[in-house]
Amino acid sequence: NAGVTQTPKFRILKIGQSMTLQCTQDMNHNYMYWYRQDPGMGLKLIYYSVGAGITDKGEVPNGYNVSRSTTEDFPLRLELAAPSQTSVYFCASSPPRGRTYEQYFGPGTRLTVT
């Protein structure tokens, strides 16, 4: 299993540009998540999905959109990039809840908006 993969690893955007961060998992997990982590800060949830076709907002959804057409893929779309979106973006997945439900993270995408 590759686990959770994210592309690209790094990206520099100009203000106002758009891009899609890709996330794929091969563990057949129902739940998927997008987080951002600013320097010295904890992870903040942007959007999450409990299954194909179902998405919901997290703490900081403004400026982002998601879709979940398949179990494996959960892309994050940035429209009209702003400097405040400079961050490290992590995608994660987890199996259905049981006694423990670990989140598995991808390696992250480092995004700079200038």
Added chain:
Amino acid sequence: RKEVEQDPGPFNVPEGATVAFNCTYSNSASQSFFWYRQDCRKEPKLLMSVYSSGNEDGRFTAQLNRASQYISLLIRDSKLSDSATYLCVVAHTGNQFYFGTGTSLTVIP
């Protein structure tokens, strides 16, 4: 009020020392608790889940105090490889996880 609060440290300890981290959470309805480890510029990885009865995994012991709404992590016999940031994570009844800002640990030779 933040959902999860941690002392950011840094904690600088010699090899072999015992070190403890605490974390408090604000929502009394929280149901699941975790400690994650994050190495510099890497993704977080689960260190251990935290159960009401407390749990131990080798040199690591986690405790949960629901009445006071805090979680602790104890690391015994610290190794150089334990140097990392330790993230306290809390989940409510839904599917949202809340992360603390992390506590930085450096183990010194």
